[in-house]
Amino acid sequence: MIIREINAMRGPNYWSIRRHRLIVMVLDLGEMEERPSNKIDGFYERLTTMFPTMHSHRCSVGEAGGFFQRVKDGTWMGHIIEHIALEVQTLAGMDVGFGRTRGYGEVGVYSVVFAYMEESVGRYAAKISVDICKALIAGEDYDMTEDIQHMRELREVERLGPSTGSIVEEAEARGIPWIRLNKYSLCQLGYGANQKRIQATVTSETSSIGVELACDKEDTKFLLEQAQIEVPRGDIIRRESSLEEACNYVGYPLVIKPVDGNHGRGISVDIKNYDDALVAFHAAKEISTGVIVEKLIIGEDYRLLVINNKLVAAAKRTPAHVIGDGKSTVQELVDIVNSDPRRGYGHENVLTQITINDLSKTIIKNAGYTLDSVIPDGEMLILKDTANLSTGGTAEDITDIVHPANVSMAERISKIIDLDICGIDVMTTDITQPLSDTGGAVLEVNAGPGFRMHLAPTKGLPRNVAGHVIDKLFPNQGDTGRIPIIAITGTNGKTTTTRLMAHIAKMKGYRVGYTTSDGVYIQNRLLMTGDCTGPASAEFVLKDPTVNFAVLECARGGLLRAGLGFKKCNVGIVTNVASDHLGLKGIHTIEQLAKAKGVIPETVLPDGYAILNADDDLVYDMRRSVNCNVALFSMDENNPRIKAMQRLNGVTAVYEDGYVTICRGEWKMRIMKAENIPLTYGGKALFMIQNVLAAVLGAHVQGISIEDMKAGLETFIPSATQTPGRLNLFKFKNFTILLDYAHNPAGMLALKEFTDTIECSVKVGIIAGVGDRRDEDTNEIGSIAADMFDEIIIRQDKRLRGRTEEELINLLNDGIKAKDPNKKITIIPSEKEAITFAVNNAVKDSLIILCSDVIPDALELVQKFKEQDSRGEPFNAE
Numbered sequence: 001m002i003i004r005e006i007n008a009m010r011g012p013n014y015w016s017i018r019r020h021r022l023i024v025m026v027l028d029l030g031e032m033e034e035r036p037s038n039k040i041d042g043f044y045e046r047l048t049t050m051f052p053t054m055h056s057h058r059c060s061v062g063e064a065g066g067f068f069q070r071v072k073d074g075t076w077m078g079h080i081i082e083h084i085a086l087e088v089q090t091l092a093g094m095d096v097g098f099g100r101t102r103g104y105g106e107v108g109v110y111s112v113v114f115a116y117m118e119e120s121v122g123r124y125a126a127k128i129s130v131d132i133c134k135a136l137i138a139g140e141d142y143d144m145t146e147d148i149q150h151m152r153e154l155r156e157v158e159r160l161g162p163s164t165g166s167i168v169e170e171a172e173a174r175g176i177p178w179i180r181l182n183k184y185s186l187c188q189l190g191y192g193a194n195q196k197r198i199q200a201t202v203t204s205e206t207s208s209i210g211v212e213l214a215c216d217k218e219d220t221k222f223l224l225e226q227a228q229i230e231v232p233r234g235d236i237i238r239r240e241s242s243l244e245e246a247c248n249y250v251g252y253p254l255v256i257k258p259v260d261g262n263h264g265r266g267i268s269v270d271i272k273n274y275d276d277a278l279v280a281f282h283a284a285k286e287i288s289t290g291v292i293v294e295k296l297i298i299g300e301d302y303r304l305l306v307i308n309n310k311l312v313a314a315a316k317r318t319p320a321h322v323i324g325d326g327k328s329t330v331q332e333l334v335d336i337v338n339s340d341p342r343r344g345y346g347h348e349n350v351l352t353q354i355t356i357n358d359l360s361k362t363i364i365k366n367a368g369y370t371l372d373s374v375i376p377d378g379e380m381l382i383l384k385d386t387a388n389l390s391t392g393g394t395a396e397d398i399t400d401i402v403h404p405a406n407v408s409m410a411e412r413i414s415k416i417i418d419l420d421i422c423g424i425d426v427m428t429t430d431i432t433q434p435l436s437d438t439g440g441a442v443l444e445v446n447a448g449p450g451f452r453m454h455l456a457p458t459k460g461l462p463r464n465v466a467g468h469v470i471d472k473l474f475p476n477q478g479d480t481g482r483i484p485i486i487a488i489t490g491t492n493g494k495t496t497t498t499r500l501m502a503h504i505a506k507m508k509g510y511r512v513g514y515t516t517s518d519g520v521y522i523q524n525r526l527l528m529t530g531d532c533t534g535p536a537s538a539e540f541v542l543k544d545p546t547v548n549f550a551v552l553e554c555a556r557g558g559l560l561r562a563g564l565g566f567k568k569c570n571v572g573i574v575t576n577v578a579s580d581h582l583g584l585k586g587i588h589t590i591e592q593l594a595k596a597k598g599v600i601p602e603t604v605l606p607d608g609y610a611i612l613n614a615d616d617d618l619v620y621d622m623r624r625s626v627n628c629n630v631a632l633f634s635m636d637e638n639n640p641r642i643k644a645m646q647r648l649n650g651v652t653a654v655y656e657d658g659y660v661t662i663c664r665g666e667w668k669m670r671i672m673k674a675e676n677i678p679l680t681y682g683g684k685a686l687f688m689i690q691n692v693l694a695a696v697l698g699a700h701v702q703g704i705s706i707e708d709m710k711a712g713l714e715t716f717i718p719s720a721t722q723t724p725g726r727l728n729l730f731k732f733k734n735f736t737i738l739l740d741y742a743h744n745p746a747g748m749l750a751l752k753e754f755t756d757t758i759e760c761s762v763k764v765g766i767i768a769g770v771g772d773r774r775d776e777d778t779n780e781i782g783s784i785a786a787d788m789f790d791e792i793i794i795r796q797d798k799r800l801r802g803r804t805e806e807e808l809i810n811l812l813n814d815g816i817k818a819k820d821p822n823k824k825i826t827i828i829p830s831e832k833e834a835i836t837f838a839v840n841n842a843v844k845d846s847l848i849i850l851c852s853d854v855i856p857d858a859l860e861l862v863q864k865f866k867e868q869d870s871r872g873e874p875f876n877a878e
Helices: 030-034 043-050 052-056 066-073 077-091 119-138 145-158 162-173 208-215 217-226 240-250 274-285 330-338 358-366 404-417 465-473 494-508 535-543 556-562 590-597 617-625 640-647 686-701 706-715 745-755 775-788 805-819 831-840 855-870
Strands: 002-010 021-028 099-103 109-115 178-180 186-189 196-199 234-237 254-258 268-271 291-295 300-307 310-318 321-323 380-382 394-397 421-428 441-447 485-489 512-515 519-522 525-529 549-553 569-574 604-613 629-634 651-656 659-664 667-673 728-731 735-740 763-767 791-794 824-827 846-851
Touching (some): 002 119, 021 077, 043 066, 043 119, 052 077, 077 099, 077 109, 077 145, 109 119, 119 145, 162 178, 162 186, 162 196, 162 465, 196 465, 208 217, 208 441, 217 234, 217 291, 217 441, 234 240, 240 274, 274 291, 300 404, 300 465, 310 404, 321 330, 404 441, 485 494, 485 686, 494 512, 494 549, 494 569, 494 686, 494 706, 512 535, 519 535, 525 535, 535 556, 569 686, 590 617, 604 617, 604 686, 629 640, 629 686, 640 651, 659 686, 667 706, 686 706, 735 745, 745 775, 745 846, 791 831, 805 824, 831 855
Parallel strands (some): 485 569, 512 549, 569 604, 604 629, 629 651, 735 846, 763 846
Antiparallel strands (some): 099 109, 254 291, 300 310, 300 421, 310 394, 421 441, 512 519, 519 525, 651 659, 659 667
C-alpha cells in the first residue's frame, strides 16, 4: 500500500461544508485491492485485540460494534485505515469521529478522509495508520506507545493554549471569524478593517503601558502603595551585597522573586534564613537583573480576574500536592493523584499531571522527606513552589464570596495599572473579608493572565470569562467583525466577473481587496502575482486591515487541496460549469466538478445570496443544497426558471431587448444597454454580457445603487490593465492581435462566438495544449480551433504539467486534422517565437488570436511589438 499524497483541509471543502478540519489521504492499495479483511487469516482477531476500544465505532451498521462486524464480513483496507487513524487520535486524547473512504476514480485507489484536531497530528495519524494496518496484515507486533506520546507532544506544540482557545471558541459561537496569524497564540478576530487581535489574553486594545507596568514589579508595587493598596513590605535589590540588609529590613519569613518574572519562574517562598535567601537570590537573578525581597504573607493564594475593569471571576489556587494516608510513599501518592482521569498531558484535560522534577525533590527534601518516604495520614505535602495549574496545581472557584471591598480594590487596580484584562494575585486568610482586616496583600498584577483556572476549576462553577473579552472587543449587539465577502467560482468568466465586481465596489467607495488567477490586489495595487485563487490568497486579503470589501475568485485547485480560506461569505456567484481539469485530484466527471464548485454557494450566510446561472443545469441545481437566498441570472428573459423566480418575487438579472436588466419580481430596473458597456465590445461578446449580469446582481444584493453600477460599468475598460488576458485587442497598422486566456473547450467556443463577429481578411490562431487535461479535451480544443481559424500555429505552454511537448502537439494536431485535414498548421513550440512569426508574416487586415496561459509574458511581448509598430520599426522580440 502506498500513500500518494496527504492534504489537510482547513475550511469548507469538497468532502464537507461543516467539518473544516479533515485529512484527505490518497491511498493506493496495490495488491490489497484483491484482499479484503475477511480474506486475511487472523486479521479480525489481531485488530480487535489491538483496538478493543474500536467497539464504539458504529460505522454504517449504525450500532456499537458495527465496524468490527464490517471487518469480520469483509471490507477494504482503506476503510480500515480510516478507522485506525480516527482511533489513534482518540487514544492520544483527541476524540474525532468523522471519516469516509471513497473511490478516487482509479482501480485500487481511494480517498481516505478523516477528521483531525491539530494538523500535524492528523498527518502523523495518516502515516502510522497505514503502518499499523500493514503490521496487522503481516501478523507482526506493533507498539503504539511512542506514537501516542508523540501525537500528544505534537498537539501541545501546535494547539492554541486554553486561554486563547476559549476566546476563539467564544468568537466562533457568536459568528465571528478568526485566523491564526502565527504558530503561537497571535490570532485575528474578524476580517479586514473590522478585525481585532489577541495574543493569549492580551488584546489589540490592551495598553502597552499597562503591560510594561505589570511586567515591572517594582513600578507596580510603587503605584499600588501610592494608591493605598495593601502590598507586602519589601525591597528591590540588584547586588548580592544588598541582600542581607534587605532581609533584615523585611524580616523573615520572606519571599524572593525576580522583578521581571512570570509563570512562577525564579520564585522562592518561606525563606527563613540568610543561606536560603542567598540561594533564592541567585535563582531570581537568572531571570531578572532586579530581585524583589518581600515579607511572606500568610494565607491562601487567590487569583482575581478583571476584564474591562469589572471583576468577572476569582479562584483559590493550591499548588500541586499530595495528602498522606500513613501507608503510601510520596511517589505512590503522586501516581494515585495522576491516575485521576481529569489529569492529562499538558493542557489536554481539566488538570495537568504532576511531574517530579529537581525543584520538587528540593521542596520534598526541605520538608524532611524523600520520594520513598511515607507521609502521615492527613498531612499535606506541597510539591511545587507556585500554584499554577500547568504544574499540577488545582483551583476552586470562589467568585461569589469575594468581599465587596476586595472586588472594588481589584477593579481599582485594573485602572491604576491600566489593563483591560488583568489577573491580580492576592494572599489572605479569608477572601470574604477586606484585606485590611486580614493582613492580606496584593502580591502581583499580571498582564495576559491565564483563563484555565476559571474556565474549568477543579471545584466550583466554571466561568465563561472569554465571553467578557468578546464583549469588550465587539461591544455592539450582533457585531461579528465581518466585511462583505463576494466569492466567485465557475469554469469560465470568474476572473473577469471578479475584477468587474471589485471595480463596481471601488466606485461605490469601498476599499477593496480581491484575488484572481493573475494575482492579489489591495485597493488596485498588485501585491502578489501568479494564480492566487486558493485559500492562502483569500486569507491574505482578509488579513489586510485596510480592506473593507473582499472579492475572492475561488478555483477548484485550492478548494481540493486545502478547502476555502473563509468559512462564510455574503454572496456566492457561480458563472457556469463545463468540462475542465477532469481526471485530476479524483474529479473525473462534470457532476463531481459541479459538486466542488457548489461548495461556494453552500457557504453563503443565511441572509446572503447564492447567485446562480439559470442557463446552466448543473449550476441551477445548486439551489437545492444552499441555506440562503437565491438569485438567478440568464441571457434569456423568457427562461422558465427566471419566470418562476420572478413569480415568487425573487431577484433576477437578465439580458432583454439589448439591455442588462435587474428584476425584483417582475419589475424591471434597466441598468444599461449592453452595447454601451465597454466590456461587451458593443454587445458582440455575449459571454462578457453574462459576466456583467452576474456582477451587477452581486452588486445589487449588496445594496449598491444603479448609479454606482453604471459608473462602474462605464469605466471598466477591457484592457491589459483592467482585464489582462481577457479579450485584449491591440490594433496594429496592418493587423489586429486579440489576446485571451481561453484554455478549455467551453472558453474556446465562447471566444469563437465573439471572433465570428469580427471582420478580417484572415484569422490566425496561436494555440497550445495543456498537460493536465484529458486527451479528449485537448483533441476538442484542436477541433474547435479548426473551425475558428484559417491558419493555426501550435505552440507549447511553459508548464507541461506531466506531459511531453510532442504528446500535446500531436493531440492538438489530431483534433485539427479530424475536423479539417487540409488546415494550414505551423508548429513553433516557443510562445515568443510563435508570436514573432505570426506578426512578421501577418497579411493586411488579418486577426491574430493568441490563446495564452502565461498572460504577463505574452502581454509584455505584444506591447513591445505595438511600440515598434508605432515607430515604424521591424518586429524584434529580442
